[in-house]
Amino acid sequence: MLKDFFMGLSQNQFLNSTAKKYGLKMGAQSVVAGTNIEEAIKSIKELNAHGISCTVDNLGEFVFKKEEATAAKEQILEVIEAIHKNNVDAHISLKPTQLGLDIDYYFCLENLREIVDKANTYDIFVNFDMEDYGHLKPSFDLLDELSMEYNNVGTVIQAYFFEAGENLEKYKNYRLRIVKGAYKEPEQYAYQDKKDIDKNFIKLIEWHLLNGKFTSIATHDHRIINHVKDFVKKNDIPKDKFEFQMLYGFRKDLQLKLANEGYNFCTYVPFGNDWYGYFMRRLAERPQNLNLVAKQVFNKKTNTMIGLAAGAFLIGRMSKQQKKRK
Numbered sequence: 418m419l420k421d422f423f424m425g426l427s428q429n430q431f432l433n434s435t436a437k438k439y440g441l442k443m444g445a446q447s448v449v450a451g452t453n454i455e456e457a458i459k460s461i462k463e464l465n466a467h468g469i470s471c472t473v474d475n476l477g478e479f480v481f482k483k484e485e486a487t488a489a490k491e492q493i494l495e496v497i498e499a500i501h502k503n504n505v506d507a508h509i510s511l512k513p514t515q516l517g518l519d520i521d522y523y524f525c526l527e528n529l530r531e532i533v534d535k536a537n538t539y540d541i542f543v544n545f546d547m548e549d550y551g552h553l554k555p556s557f558d559l560l561d562e563l564s565m566e567y568n569n570v571g572t573v574i575q576a577y578f579f580e581a582g583e584n585l586e587k588y589k590n591y592r593l594r595i596v597k598g599a600y601k602e603p604e605q606y607a608y609q610d611k612k613d614i615d616k617n618f619i620k621l622i623e624w625h626l627l628n629g630k631f632t633s634i635a636t637h638d639h640r641i642i643n644h645v646k647d648f649v650k651k652n653d654i655p656k657d658k659f660e661f662q663m664l665y666g667f668r669k670d671l672q673l674k675l676a677n678e679g680y681n682f683c684t685y686v687p688f689g690n691d692w693y694g695y696f697m698r699r700l701a702e703r704p705q706n707l708n709l710v711a712k713q714v715f716n717k718k719t720n721t722m723i724g725l726a727a728g729a730f731l732i733g734r735m736s737k738q739q740k741k742r743k
């Protein structure tokens with residue numbers, strides 16, 4: 418119920434644009450590394466100082482206007498320039514819908530090509546984050562086209578999809594991030610039960626590690642991390658063949674501990690004004706993350722946002738029920 422509530426909110430266009438006006442609020446400031454490139458670079462330098470590399474996400478998704486997609490592309494190009502100029506240990510994560518996938522496939526392809534090309538000149542890797550099921554195939558198509566020209570690209574395999582194993586085999590020669598999956602997906606495409614998702618997640622990680630290509634294991638789940646530590650030891654998988662990844666601001670102690678133990682560690686560093694959808698998905702994943710909001714709840718603007726959010730959710734539910742009745 419709570420998961421559905423926050424998932425519903427994550428896709429609400431009105432709340433998304435309202436949130437942009439308010440700046441980082443509702444506790445988002447503890448899991449988003451600022452609103453501009455300078456703040457993001459500062460956070461990256463701090464993480465690098467602890468031996469942690471970063472993947473930078475200029476927040477934004479589900480863009481439906483060409484000028485917004487173009488602006489997002491320009492910002493990502495600036496991030497690439499800033500990574501190079503500051504000589505920090507970081508690469509790029511981006512979402513195809515931010516670069517116009519919902520507007521026009523070829524427009525998005527050209528935006529991505531420009532980004533990948535610039536990153537390539539500086540030897541910077543670009544990861545295509547994976548979004549919901551509706552965008553899965555076109556995102557893989559974009560990757561297929563660009564990987565014919567460049568080898569600094571990779572993507573994500575989401576373990577909740579029934580087809581994840583098939584996709585892993587198809588992309589076995591790529592640098593891959595393996596995750597459980599963050600969106601609400603229909604039963605015909607995805608496991609719904611946490612146990613099934615965890616089981617498939619472990620299976621995919623082991624498969625790609627044994628396959629020998631670089632694997633990013635992206636999870637905050639200490640049980641899975643411990644399992645992977647045992648697995649790599651038993652199978653003599655060298656430490657330079659994989660890394661652990663976590664999101665900025667989450668389990669900071671564990672992030673440092675893993676880096677101090679000598680594992681490659683990469684923090685996903687999101688920044689920018691378009692934080693709302695990202696933040697709502699984090700609340701949907703783990704109700705305890707509401708602690709982040711609770712600390713801010715006496716802030717007047719936050720109360721307005723929560724009020725608007727609850728209102729929008731209730732209206733959404735009521736109209737759905739009415740439609741069902743019809």
Ligand SMILES: Cc1cc2nc3c(=O)[nH]c(=O)nc-3n(C[C@H](O)[C@H](O)[C@H](O)COP(=O)(O)OP(=O)(O)OC[C@H]3O[C@@H](n4cnc5c(N)ncnc54)[C@H](O)[C@@H]3O)c2cc1C
Nearest residue numbers: 546547573596597598599635636637638662663664667685
């Ligand atoms: C770096 C990174 C990149 C990602 N990229 C994508 C992507 O491109 N596409 C996509 O669909 N999804 C992506 N995700 C999200 C991912 O799919 C999951 O939704 C998300 O990571 C939650 O699953 P989990 O494995 O971290 O832990 P969960 O399944 O949420 O939790 C499992 C257990 O781990 C422990 N735990 C989890 N979080 C915490 C915490 N904060 N503090 C203490 N204990 C905790 C708890 O014991 C919990 O019961 C990404 C995640 C990361 C970390």
